[in-house]
Amino acid sequence: MRLRAVLSLVALGVVLVPAAPAAAASDALGPTARGHGGTAFGPTARGHGGTAFGPTARGYGGAVATVDKVATAVGIDVLRKGGNAVDAAIAAAATLGVTEPFSAGIGGGGFFVYYNARSGRVQTIDGRESGPASMTKDWFIDPADGKPYDFNEGRVSGLSVGTPGTLATWESAARKWGTKPLSQLLQPGARVAENGFPVDATFRQQVTDNQAIFGQFDSSRDLYLPGGQPPAVGSTQKNPDLAATYRLIARKGTDVLYKGAVGRDIVRTVQHPPVSATPIGEWAYPIRGADLRMSDLANYRLRYPAPTRSDYRGLTVYGMTAPSSGGVAVGEALNILERTDLSAASRTQALHQYLEASALSFADRNRYVGDHTAQWKLDRLISDGWARQRACQIDPAHALTKPVPPGDLTATGCTPAPVGGQVEEGQSTTNLTVSDKWGNIVEYTFTIEATGGSGMVVPGRGFILNNELTDFNFAGTQGDAPDPNLPGPNKRPRSSMSPTIVLQDGKPYLALGSPGGATIITTVLQLLVNRIDLGMTLPEAMAAPRASQRNSAGIQAEPAFHTQYGPGLEALGHTFGPDVPELGAATAIEFGRNGRVIAAAEPSRRGSGAAAVEFSR
Numbered sequence: 001m002r003l004r005a006v007l008s009l010v011a012l013g014v015v016l017v018p019a020a021p022a023a024a025a026s027d028a029l030g031p032t033a034r035g036h037g038g039t040a041f042g043p044t045a046r047g048h049g050g051t052a053f054g055p056t057a058r059g060y061g062g063a064v065a066t067v068d069k070v071a072t073a074v075g076i077d078v079l080r081k082g083g084n085a086v087d088a089a090i091a092a093a094a095t096l097g098v099t100e101p102f103s104a105g106i107g108g109g110g111f112f113v114y115y116n117a118r119s120g121r122v123q124t125i126d127g128r129e130s131g132p133a134s135m136t137k138d139w140f141i142d143p144a145d146g147k148p149y150d151f152n153e154g155r156v157s158g159l160s161v162g163t164p165g166t167l168a169t170w171e172s173a174a175r176k177w178g179t180k181p182l183s184q185l186l187q188p189g190a191r192v193a194e195n196g197f198p199v200d201a202t203f204r205q206q207v208t209d210n211q212a213i214f215g216q217f218d219s220s221r222d223l224y225l226p227g228g229q230p231p232a233v234g235s236t237q238k239n240p241d242l243a244a245t246y247r248l249i250a251r252k253g254t255d256v257l258y259k260g261a262v263g264r265d266i267v268r269t270v271q272h273p274p275v276s277a278t279p280i281g282e283w284a285y286p287i288r289g290a291d292l293r294m295s296d297l298a299n300y301r302l303r304y305p306a307p308t309r310s311d312y313r314g315l316t317v318y319g320m321t322a323p324s325s326g327g328v329a330v331g332e333a334l335n336i337l338e339r340t341d342l343s344a345a346s347r348t349q350a351l352h353q354y355l356e357a358s359a360l361s362f363a364d365r366n367r368y369v370g371d372h373t374a375q376w377k378l379d380r381l382i383s384d385g386w387a388r389q390r391a392c393q394i395d396p397a398h399a400l401t402k403p404v405p406p407g408d409l410t411a412t413g414c415t416p417a418p419v420g421g422q423v424e425e426g427q428s429t430t431n432l433t434v435s436d437k438w439g440n441i442v443e444y445t446f447t448i449e450a451t452g453g454s455g456m457v458v459p460g461r462g463f464i465l466n467n468e469l470t471d472f473n474f475a476g477t478q479g480d481a482p483d484p485n486l487p488g489p490n491k492r493p494r495s496s497m498s499p500t501i502v503l504q505d506g507k508p509y510l511a512l513g514s515p516g517g518a519t520i521i522t523t524v525l526q527l528l529v530n531r532i533d534l535g536m537t538l539p540e541a542m543a544a545p546r547a548s549q550r551n552s553a554g555i556q557a558e559p560a561f562h563t564q565y566g567p568g569l570e571a572l573g574h575t576f577g578p579d580v581p582e583l584g585a586a587t588a589i590e591f592g593r594n595g596r597v598i599a600a601a602e603p604s605r606r607g608s609g610a611a612a613v614e615f616s617r
């Protein structure tokens with residue numbers, strides 16, 4: 001989140017709900033964190049009506065956690081005006097499209113998971129971007145030399161842009177489960193875009209990181225490089241084109257993007273990237289157009305797949321199925337971990353098990369999960385029988401040599417197949433968690449893939465196009481075995497997004513998600529293990545240092561994790577790669593007894609997040 005003053009909130013008519021002070025560690029300690037008894041809830045936030053959303057808020061009724069104060073304020077305002085969780089999530093998401101434009105927006109896609117309190121069901125929307133009908137498996141192979149493009153060569157081009165699913169997702173969610181029309185829910189975001197918001201250090205840094213890319217396109221540099229430089233911290237960032245786009249959509253409906261004028265501008269941008277005649281700075285690669293057509297946009301369809309489901313220590317964990325690998329990978333790892341009593345293990349042993357389970361499930365995810373994976377394979381990967389077959393490879397005394405091979409789905413016993421996998425990284429995307437006083441929950445992760453997406457702002461429309469198609473593997477990664485994540489006509493790239501809702505006895509217990517590319521899976525898994533097994537409260541689980549083992553030789557860890565747990569894990573044979581400053585930018589809500597809720601965002605990662613509750617008492 002951005003350390004933004006909440007300037008525009010008065011203009012928004014936002015009623016601010018006081019945040020709890022940052023979790024006082026003492027107020028929330030339970031001896032074990034299992035279940036959602038009172039031990040996890042400290043004193044509720046006492047109101048003072050201030051504007052300072054902190055990373056933790058406790059109270060009653062609905063709750064909102066996002067990475068951004070402005071978006072959280074919009075969400076909580078919608079709840080207080082009688083909207084439900086779906087309304088609030090959409091309004092907050094549309095605001096994030098303005099204030100977090102390098103992570104998410106209507107130029108991208110995502111996965112929306114919804115718990116319907118009335119039916120007790122968890123339902124999903126797959127709003128993932130899809131590739132053009134003309135996409136072939138060689139989409140990212142350079143015809144000049146037959147080799148895959150460099151990542152950035154593919155990224156900054158029309159080749160990387162899939163048909164955006166985000167706007168369709170918002171419309172569908174509003175119609176199916178919301179109480180207000182999308183046209184209304186776009187208005188707060190339009191006002192923020194029009195009136196502007198203060199630039200903070202995170203925003204400026206994200207522009208700086210993309211300066212060479214944005215500098216290649218007139219549309220991107222006009223918006224984000226005023227005077228040829230990243231905007232100053234504290235300056236006001238406006239986006240009148242995006243305000244106008246939101247209002248056009250509000251008036252004319254989402255067809256304006258999928259079949260109309262906005263769609264034509266998307267297609268033109270992809271086919272003929274708006275490369276500047278006078279670029280700022282150098283870009284190492286040719287910027288190619290690609291064959292995305294109006295028919296691709298018009299034929300875009302949301303999917304409504306059943307969520308993945310895994311049972312973990314008496315809880316039921318729901319996640320996102322293919323083309324996201326999130327639900328399957330988190331579920332497989334949990335099933336493996338369930339075979340050990342982590343709460344009774346030493347911290348080193350518990351983390352050893354966590355890292356090994358992650359590596360094994362990543363090997364399987366890389367081998368088997370893609371957009372067209374057969375349902376029986378997904379079911380098998382998330383079954384207890386499969387977990388038995390995989391868990392038997394973990395030695396409590398020695399780390400496995402990485403990469404571990406994927407398992408053979410047709411075999412029985414500990415029979416790994418012969419080829420290893422690859423490592424993926426990323427740090428873009430945004431996540432939000434919203435609940436309402438009726439008990440509905442939204443867990444929503446959405447993205448434009450890399451921070452800054454393809455780098456191309458659609459001229460005159462104010463939003464950046466995704467580079468989601470670079471989530472395909474550019475070339476096969478599985479040796480002689482088929483790679484499930486190669487490009488193909490209308491295919492959706494594999495994702496790691498893991499919006500997760502956990503029920504206990506059919507009632508909400510926890511909802512959580514995070515950005516972070518493939519590290520999303522390990523961040524969500526680690527948060528679950530921290531909260532359910534390792535005796536941490538939700539704010540403690542959120543703050544705890546993170547590590548990610550995605551089946552590579554070296555564990556990727558935050559410095560505090562490496563310092564604290566490195567020696568013990570290295571003694572078991574684990575090796576660490578270079579430390580990374582931070583992993584993920586999660587949000588979560590936990591549901592307690594008698595309607596109590598605790599909303600949690602990051603206390604420091606990505607500049608810290610913003611949590612709020614509808615009623616502080």
Ligand code: GLU
Nearest residue numbers: 426428429495496516517
């Ligand atoms: N494109 C990634 C995915 O779908 C998310 C990008 C990120 O979080 O950095 O898994």
